[in-house]
Structure formats: C-alpha cells, structure tokens
Amino acid sequence: MRRYFGRKLLVYGLTFFVAVTINWMIPRFMPGDPVSSMVARTGASNPAAAETMRVYYTNLFGFDQPLWKQYVNFWGALFQGDFGISIWVFPTPVTEVILGAVPYTLGLMIPSVLLSWVVGNWFGAYAARRKVLDNTLLPVGYVLTAMPYMWLAVLLAWGLGVVAGWFPVAGGYSFSMQPSWSWEFILDLLHHWVLPFASLFLVALGGWAIGMRNMIIYELESDYSNYLAALGAPQRLIRRYAFRNAVLPQITGLALQLGVLVAGALVTEIVFSYPGLGSLILKAIQNQDFFLLQGTFLFIVLGVLIANFIIDIVYVVVDPRTRAGMAGAAA
Amino acid sequence: MSLQVNDLRVYYRTLKGDVKALDGVSFSMEDGEILGLAGESGCGKTTLGKSLIRMDGRMRHMGGTVELDGRELPIGDDRRMNDFRFREVSLIPQYSMSAMNPTRKIGRMVRELLRSRGATLDLDELESRLSLVELPHAVLDRYPIELSGGMKQRMVMVISTLLDPSLLIADEVTSALDVSTQKAVARALIGFRDAGFVKSMIFVTHDLALTSHIADTIMVMYAGKLAEKAPATAIVKKPRHPYTKLLLDSLPEVGVRYTEKRLAGIAGSPPSLLDPPAGCRFRSRCPIAGEECVQEPPMAEIEPNHFVACWKA
Incomplete structure (x- = not known):
C-alpha cells in the first residue's frame, strides 16, 4: 500500500514539475512585450519618462535577469506562495486575483462533474435493459456528448437567455449588485449560475450515460451474471453486482475526463462571461499578463492532479483487485 | 427414476x-x-x-x-x-474460472446468493464441504482473484451443490x-x-x-x-x-507409439x-x-x- 502510493506521489510530483516548467516557458516565448504595452497604456509621450518607466517595470518583474535565473527565482517564489504581481490589474498580487475567481469555477465545476457522473451512471444503468429508453433517450445522449461545450452554451444562452428571457446570459451576478451574504445576492448568483451549469452538465451527462449503458450490458452478459442466473438468483442481485462492477471503468473514465472537463468549463465561462478562471485566462492572454497566466494554469494543474489523486484513492477503496495486487496474491 | x-x-x-x-x-x-x-x-x-x-x-x-x-x-x-x-437442478459451468463476482469476497457472495434464494447459510456445513475438496476455510475471506484456477473450480463446485440438488x-x-487437476476434480465429483x-x-x-x-x-x-x-x-x-x-x-492408447501408426x-x-x-x-x-x-x-x-x-x- 505504501509503495503504491509512494509511486503514485512520485509520478504526480514529476507531472507537477514538468507542468510548471512548461507553464513558465509558454508566456515567456509568446510574441509581444508586456512592459512596452504597460508603458504605452500610461500614455507617456516623453521618451525619457517612458524609458525610466520601462527600466522600472523590467526591474520590478525581474525581466532584466537572465532566463535561467528568472526560472530559479520563479520556483523560489512559488514555494513561498508568491505568484508575482498581475500586469493586467497592476499592482494586485496574482494570488489575490486568482482566489477571487476560484470560487466561481469550483462552484461551476464540482456540481456539474459530480452530478453528471452520478445521474449519467444511474440513467445509463437504468436504460441498459429497457428497450424503449434505450431507443429514445440514448440517441439524445449521443447527440449531447458529441456537442462542443461552447456550442451548447451558445445555444442555451440564445434560447433560454435571449429568446425566452428566463436567465441572464452574462456575468456571475447582476452588475447592480455588490457581493454580500444576503439572500437576494445568493439567489441572483444562482440565477446566473444555471445556464453555465446546465451546458456543462448536459454535455457530460450524455457521455456517462452511454458509457454506463454499454458497461452494464457487458456485465450482464458476463460469466458471473450467467452463473447467478443459472442458480436462480433474482434479477435484483445480478443487477446490483453488475452495477458495482460496471462503475469501476467509469471511475477511471472520470479521472481521464477531468482535464477535458476543466477545459470545457473554461470555454463555457468565456461564453457566459462568468468571472471564473476561464475568463481570467482570456484576460491574461489579451493583456500579456505572464504572472496571471502562469498562476491560473498552475492552479488548474494542481486541481487536476489533486482530483486524480482522490480518484486513485477511491479506486483502491472500491476495487479489491487493486488492493490484492498490492498485497500480492495468495496461492 | x-x-x-x-x-x-x-x-x-x-x-x-x-x-x-x-x-x-x-x-x-x-x-x-x-x-x-x-x-x-x-x-x-x-x-x-x-x-x-x-x-x-x-x-x-x-x-x-x-x-x-x-x-x-x-x-x-x-x-x-x-x-x-x-x-x-444445479450447474457447474464451463467457465468456473470467471463464475464468481470479482468484487465480492467469496463468503459474502455465497451468503448473499443464499439469502436471495430464501435459504440461510449453514457455516459449519459449508466449511465441512470446503474441507472435503481440500480448500482452506480462509477462502471465504478472499476475493476470487486471490484463488488459483483449480481452487476456483472447487469453490464453484461447493457453491453449486450447497442446496443438495437432485x-x-x-x-x-x-x-x-491440466491432467492432474482433472483427476482431482473428477474424484471430488x-x-x-x-x-x-x-x-x-x-x-x-x-x-x-x-x-x-x-x-x-x-x-x-x-x-x-x-x-x-x-x-x-x-x-x-x-x-x-x-x-x-x-x-x-x-x-490415443497408452503404450502405443504413434510414430508408426497414425x-x-x-x-x-x-x-x-x-x-x-x-x-x-x-x-x-x-x-x-x-x-x-x-x-x-x-x-x-x-x-x-x-x-x-x-x-x-
């Protein structure tokens, strides 16, 4: 058990290292110069003043140092929890900007990922042996899962937002409001949350339902199901066993899909101008904000790694075969 | 009859x-x-x-x-x-190696199967039958994957006959x-x-x-x-x-060399x-x-x- 988790942690550590390095490289090798755009924004016409400003900012962000030193400094700062200062909303620290956006992204991601997984599995298992459902609702699942996230998001925003007018199409809350812990604000928050949530939930739901349906059919045809049926066990018991075994690949699937789901959520946020990490990334790119981009990516990488690690643990709990493999099989 | x-x-x-x-x-x-x-x-x-x-x-x-x-x-x-x-009527299937639910401990699976058929598990009887086919009682606490092929075969034999079918x-x-195990299985039957x-x-x-x-x-x-x-x-x-x-x-017959006779x-x-x-x-x-x-x-x-x-x- 300890060796298993030790190995897992090592792999996660390596992944983290590589991801952070790439993360550091990408903005730096992007075309464009953030300092000159900052200087240009101030509108200083005097070349001497502009030059002074350039030197000041270059020095402030550490761009005057050689690349390798910037890299080492970057790691050093990272371990102190310092992601640098945002260029876009100078001089707010990146950590602060990200922490302001994270609750929105998590509030969107966690319910949509978990709910779509649970509901999809339940529905797929239910549809597996009912011809009518299998022939009517499951094709809808195929259409849903084949849909790009942003396209469904645009459709929902147009249909339920613009045409029907039931839901707002942009923002995390109304512009007229200030964030506070009042019922009014929370309701408003939920109202804005529905459409982005629905678009993420629906696309993922179709995939899980189809996967589960196929797995259940496979498990019900398997040898242990046939054996139980031959011994006259009731369908209830057979289905319970089949479900339990069919869920295992779905858990693996969840781990594999996590990255895709995060990307989907980011794009969806941009469609709805939802103030989460996705919108932040867009802003960071538009403003050549190295530090913000780096920080956001780092946060996403961390999130995906942690989620995968949790799934690893869950898998060990639910599948005895992984445990048996760790202890070594008895003769 | x-x-x-x-x-x-x-x-x-x-x-x-x-x-x-x-x-x-x-x-x-x-x-x-x-x-x-x-x-x-x-x-x-x-x-x-x-x-x-x-x-x-x-x-x-x-x-x-x-x-x-x-x-x-x-x-x-x-x-x-x-x-x-x-x-x-009971069955020992062709596929004994995969006949047991891989994610349940064998003992628990047997208990659940019996309960679903309205029978109660007589643990002493089960254990004496396990001894008869030379399986340790500890197999009930194992998952099927932890048993060898021959053990799974014998376990399925015991499960299938638990209710004394006609x-x-x-x-x-x-x-x-393999041949040596075949003989043991035949003898157990x-x-x-x-x-x-x-x-x-x-x-x-x-x-x-x-x-x-x-x-x-x-x-x-x-x-x-x-x-x-x-x-x-x-x-x-x-x-x-x-x-x-x-x-x-x-x-083939014992003692005959089939190089000469096809x-x-x-x-x-x-x-x-x-x-x-x-x-x-x-x-x-x-x-x-x-x-x-x-x-x-x-x-x-x-x-x-x-x-x-x-x-x-």
Missing part, C-alpha cells in the same frame, strides 16, 4: 432459420447415477445441459418434456424454472484444467455423489477417456440426436454404434443442423452405411441398458 427426458427438442433461432441442436432426445437416469455425455463440438451436448437448467436467449423449447423426481420441469419458462434452479450438470468442467450432496449428475465432456473413469453410464450424441447409451464399460469395451467406435479409435480420426464433418439430412445423420461419414440408413434408425435396446440408434448394430 430420477430424470426422465422425452423427445426433447430445443432449437436455436437464427436469421437463417432454426438450428436443430436437440432434435428428439429421450433418455432416463436413475438416482445416484453419473451420466457421461460425450460427443464432438456442436453435437448438442452443451445445449442439452443448458436446456435442463437455463436456456439462453436464442434457445427455444420446441417440444418434449423433462421430468425430475416425478415433477415436470418448466424448462421453456424462465421464470417458473427459477424455483427449481439451485434447489433441484440433479447436477457439470458442463465441460475439466476442459480448462464422485465424492459429492457418494456423500449424497447430489443425487445424480450429468457430466458433459468431449473427453471419453476421463468420462469412462467416473461415469456409470455414457451417452454419445451426434448432430443433435442420441447415438448410443450404455454402461461405461460396455461403451469402452463393446461399442455398437459406428460413430462410437470411430470416436474411440481416434483416442491416429485414425473421423473423416468428414458433422452435417449442418440448420437443415439436417433425413435418415441417419451419421450416414455421410459412416463406413458401413447402407440403403436402410435413409430411414431414421430408432433407439433400440439391444442388450439390457444398452441402447443404440443404428440399423447395423
């Missing part, structure tokens, strides 16, 4: 038509009898075994009756058949095992019969040599029909049906069961076939308990 099968017909529904896998099979078994059911692939022996306990979705009961201990088995009715399964169908139970866990047993196999060691009676099938049924020794020593003779000739084998292949020929179905491969073989030969008792379906026997 423990089992009485009368003119049983079971066809497979396919798009091309009915495959007549069992076409009028009649036989009976005594209490305590072990019946070896032999024949080549596709002769209908597995279909017969399945028909007696659980038909799969493509099989159709087209006629004939099966009586067990004086009660008729509703073999075509999946739901009504449930009352008989496990309690009256008839046990052992479907190709030895085909996946005889032990189960002698201990009264099962009254009678149908041992489906293509291995005539092994069958002759454990079966009291051997029944040879060909192309969906019975060819010959006789006490084991009679089948081995004095086979009457040409197919049985050829089948025995194609077995094993005979049987030329040709069995007829299609989609549209079987009229008359004797072995006719086209039979070395002694004659004119009368165009007529279907009836099953005749040529000696006490020795039945043959052949005009020339």
Whole structure:
C-alpha cells in the first residue's frame, strides 16, 4: 500500500514539475512585450519618462535577469506562495486575483462533474435493459456528448437567455449588485449560475450515460451474471453486482475526463462571461499578463492532479483487485 | 427414476432459420447415477445441459418434456424454472474460472446468493464441504482473484451443490484444467455423489477417456440426436454404434507409439443442423452405411441398458 502510493506521489510530483516548467516557458516565448504595452497604456509621450518607466517595470518583474535565473527565482517564489504581481490589474498580487475567481469555477465545476457522473451512471444503468429508453433517450445522449461545450452554451444562452428571457446570459451576478451574504445576492448568483451549469452538465451527462449503458450490458452478459442466473438468483442481485462492477471503468473514465472537463468549463465561462478562471485566462492572454497566466494554469494543474489523486484513492477503496495486487496474491 | 427426458427438442433461432441442436432426445437416469455425455463440438451436448437448467436467449423449447423426481420441469419458462434452479437442478459451468463476482469476497457472495434464494447459510456445513475438496476455510475471506484456477473450480463446485440438488450438470468442467487437476476434480465429483450432496449428475465432456473413469453410464450424441447409451464399460469395451467406435479409435492408447501408426480420426464433418439430412445423420461419414440408413434408425435396446440408434448394430 505504501509503495503504491509512494509511486503514485512520485509520478504526480514529476507531472507537477514538468507542468510548471512548461507553464513558465509558454508566456515567456509568446510574441509581444508586456512592459512596452504597460508603458504605452500610461500614455507617456516623453521618451525619457517612458524609458525610466520601462527600466522600472523590467526591474520590478525581474525581466532584466537572465532566463535561467528568472526560472530559479520563479520556483523560489512559488514555494513561498508568491505568484508575482498581475500586469493586467497592476499592482494586485496574482494570488489575490486568482482566489477571487476560484470560487466561481469550483462552484461551476464540482456540481456539474459530480452530478453528471452520478445521474449519467444511474440513467445509463437504468436504460441498459429497457428497450424503449434505450431507443429514445440514448440517441439524445449521443447527440449531447458529441456537442462542443461552447456550442451548447451558445445555444442555451440564445434560447433560454435571449429568446425566452428566463436567465441572464452574462456575468456571475447582476452588475447592480455588490457581493454580500444576503439572500437576494445568493439567489441572483444562482440565477446566473444555471445556464453555465446546465451546458456543462448536459454535455457530460450524455457521455456517462452511454458509457454506463454499454458497461452494464457487458456485465450482464458476463460469466458471473450467467452463473447467478443459472442458480436462480433474482434479477435484483445480478443487477446490483453488475452495477458495482460496471462503475469501476467509469471511475477511471472520470479521472481521464477531468482535464477535458476543466477545459470545457473554461470555454463555457468565456461564453457566459462568468468571472471564473476561464475568463481570467482570456484576460491574461489579451493583456500579456505572464504572472496571471502562469498562476491560473498552475492552479488548474494542481486541481487536476489533486482530483486524480482522490480518484486513485477511491479506486483502491472500491476495487479489491487493486488492493490484492498490492498485497500480492495468495496461492 | 430420477430424470426422465422425452423427445426433447430445443432449437436455436437464427436469421437463417432454426438450428436443430436437440432434435428428439429421450433418455432416463436413475438416482445416484453419473451420466457421461460425450460427443464432438456442436453435437448438442452443451445445449442439452443448458436446456435442463437455463436456456439462453436464442434457445427455444420446441417440444418434449423433462421430468425430475416425478415433477415436470418448466424448462421453456424462465421464470417458473427459477424455483427449481439451485434447489433441484444445479450447474457447474464451463467457465468456473470467471463464475464468481470479482468484487465480492467469496463468503459474502455465497451468503448473499443464499439469502436471495430464501435459504440461510449453514457455516459449519459449508466449511465441512470446503474441507472435503481440500480448500482452506480462509477462502471465504478472499476475493476470487486471490484463488488459483483449480481452487476456483472447487469453490464453484461447493457453491453449486450447497442446496443438495437432485440433479447436477457439470458442463465441460475439466476442459480448462491440466491432467492432474482433472483427476482431482473428477474424484471430488464422485465424492459429492457418494456423500449424497447430489443425487445424480450429468457430466458433459468431449473427453471419453476421463468420462469412462467416473461415469456409470455414457451417452454419445451426434448432430443433435442420441447415438448410443450404455454402461461405461460396455461403451469402452463393446461399442455398437459406428460413430462410437470411430470416436474411440481416434483416442490415443497408452503404450502405443504413434510414430508408426497414425491416429485414425473421423473423416468428414458433422452435417449442418440448420437443415439436417433425413435418415441417419451419421450416414455421410459412416463406413458401413447402407440403403436402410435413409430411414431414421430408432433407439433400440439391444442388450439390457444398452441402447443404440443404428440399423447395423
């Protein structure tokens, strides 16, 4: 058990290292110069003043140092929890900007990922042996899962937002409001949350339902199901066993899909101008904000790694075969 | 009379038509009898075994009756058949290696299975039966993956016979095992019969040599029909049906070097069961076939308990 988790942690550590390095490289090798755009924004016409400003900012962000030193400094700062200062909303620290956006992204991601997984599995298992459902609702699942996230998001925003007018199409809350812990604000928050949530939930739901349906059919045809049926066990018991075994690949699937789901959520946020990490990334790119981009990516990488690690643990709990493999099989 | 099968017909529904896998099979078994059911692939022996306990979705009961201990088995009715399964008729499947749910500890699975059938688990009885097949009691606390192939096979044997069924169908139970394990399994099956866990047993196999060691009676099938049924020794020593003779000739014998003498084998292949020929179905491969073989030969008792379906026997 300890060796298993030790190995897992090592792999996660390596992944983290590589991801952070790439993360550091990408903005730096992007075309464009953030300092000159900052200087240009101030509108200083005097070349001497502009030059002074350039030197000041270059020095402030550490761009005057050689690349390798910037890299080492970057790691050093990272371990102190310092992601640098945002260029876009100078001089707010990146950590602060990200922490302001994270609750929105998590509030969107966690319910949509978990709910779509649970509901999809339940529905797929239910549809597996009912011809009518299998022939009517499951094709809808195929259409849903084949849909790009942003396209469904645009459709929902147009249909339920613009045409029907039931839901707002942009923002995390109304512009007229200030964030506070009042019922009014929370309701408003939920109202804005529905459409982005629905678009993420629906696309993922179709995939899980189809996967589960196929797995259940496979498990019900398997040898242990046939054996139980031959011994006259009731369908209830057979289905319970089949479900339990069919869920295992779905858990693996969840781990594999996590990255895709995060990307989907980011794009969806941009469609709805939802103030989460996705919108932040867009802003960071538009403003050549190295530090913000780096920080956001780092946060996403961390999130995906942690989620995968949790799934690893869950898998060990639910599948005895992984445990048996760790202890070594008895003769 | 423990089992009485009368003119049983079971066809497979396919798009091309009915495959007549069992076409009028009649036989009976005594209490305590072990019946070896032999024949080549596709002769209908597995279909017969399945028909007696659980038909799969493509099989159709087209006629004939099966009586067990004086009660008729509703073999075509999946739901009504449930009352008989496990309690009256039980099965050791061909796929014992994968017959147990991989994600349940064996003991818990057995308990859940028994509870679902309205029976309670007698742990002492279960453990004594485990000892009988030389399995440690600790297997109940293990997952199937932690057992070797032979252990899984024996575990399934114990589970299948827990409710003391009247008839046990052992479907190709030895085909996946090596020779030394085969013998142990065969001995355990005889032990189960002698201990009264099962009254009678149908041992489906293509291995005539092994069958002759454990079966009291051997029944040879060909192309969906019975060819010959006789006490084991009679089948081995004095086979009457040409197919049985050829089948025995194609077995290697101990002490004979086959570098000089080639094993005979049987030329040709069995007829299609989609549209079987009229008359004797072995006719086209039979070395002694004659004119009368165009007529279907009836099953005749040529000696006490020795039945043959052949005009020339």
